[in-house]
Amino acid sequence: MVARIRLGAQMAAVAAVAGLLALLVWKLAHQTEPARGVAPGFTLPLIDRSGEVDLAAFRGRAVVLNFWASWCIPCKEEAPRLQAAARRWATRGVVVLGIDSQDFRGDARRFARRYSLTYPLVHDGPGKTRARYGVTGFPETFFIDRRGNIVGEHIQGPVSDRQLDENIKLALRA
Amino acid sequence: MSRTFLGALVLSLALSVCAPASASERHPTLAELERELVCPTCQTTLDQSDSPIARRMKQYIAGRIAAGDTKSEIKEKLVEQFGQGVLSEPPRHGFALLAWALPLLGAGAAALALGALGWHWSRTRGPVGVGTAAAPASLPPQLERRVDEELARFDG
Structure with a gap:
């Protein structure tokens, strides 16, 4: 039971770190890219x-x-x-x-x-x-x-x- | 008597905390507003920025302070022009309240999880005592015989 909880917590921590890294990469990739294709509406x-x-x-x-x-x-x-x-x-x-x-x-x-x-x-x-x-x-x-x-x-x-x-x-x- | 004294103490403490906050709200200074507002082009607080828009915002804030605006009024006017992103801290109402609540909820959930884990761990390990955790319940016969021999020699 303890091992299962520990494994779950470790997986959640790894998933959280991976999510934050993905967010950082996405932000870096998109922040300086000028719009192309269909013009964003406003x-x-x-x-x-x-x-x-x-x-x-x-x-x-x-x-x-x-x-x-x-x-x-x-x-x-x-x-x-x-x-x-x-x-x-x-x-x-x-x-x-x-x-x-x-x-x-x-x-x-x-x-x-x-x-x-x-x-x-x-x-x-x-x-x-x-x-x-x-x-x-x-x-x-x-x-x-x-x-x-x-x-x-x-x-x-x-x-x-x-x-x-x-x-x-x-x-x-x- | 002591109850009256305690009441007065609590009241004076509350006033000592609230009075400066109220004064700051009614008569804000440029320096404190510069720390609480963000330059929209450089994403740092105004006190750390010397960009053209930051200089213009400082000028605007100084003008509003001179005109007698409260801190909230100045912030509201700047939010109207630049959006919520101009505030260095998210507001404590509406959807932005999540920014304050989520870290607290996360910390609470982590504390609960750690508590539950500790409780479960302490229950599954059983009582801690002499011979229960340190030594196995029984030794292999060969080793037990040797221990007996050694003890007999020691006693003899």
Whole structure:
């Protein structure tokens, strides 16, 4: 009886350690991996007015998904480029969507006003959507095609006009 | 008399514990809030971080303290912006209560298991006494004969 209890306790301890190790490996393997394939869905609140944005609502259009924060210096550099691209491609069925993460909503609003951003900006305060996309820093940009798949380059750092145009064309073709 | 004295002692002890906590709730300091809140980008407490968002959060907290907000109000506002992950300790209510309860339950279960194991072990081993655990009940005949011979020689 004692031997059986001891064996059971040993097996439980080994299983617990194995479980913790598996969790650690899974976390290490997934924390820096950017999203691929079908773009993870989300519904997030707008930063400048009431209401929410659901990614699924943009199905049938190409989406430029940009993760940013108001305290991020390179985000200031790319903001005018994203705004220009949003205007340039609007009539071709392209949407630029900014996800402000790990930031104060008020700071994000001030940032949007300062750079005259008119494309939709949503707030991901807890960073859950950022984590699902495997975003490790700001800014980062993904391109999503009309069917909701991530295509083209995953850009870490400020996006250039060339990168925007090339990847948008790819997203429209796919 | 002694009962009154004991009551007063308990009351003063309770007050000595509760009063600072209440003062800290009403008039929090930046230093204590920096220890109780986490920088969302670096996952360390604010007092150990100098990242841009940590600096901004410290500035925000200082502003809220100056405006007269309580500790809970400041934390609530930051949770609203950054989620529960901004707290260095999980809250003691709702689902997060599990984070506090599970280690205690685990420790309790382990103590119970050890107790049951010890109890079972002590029962199966039988009474401890001279000759019961140390020596076997009977010796092989050859060895017994030799022991008798040795004892006889010793006595003789």
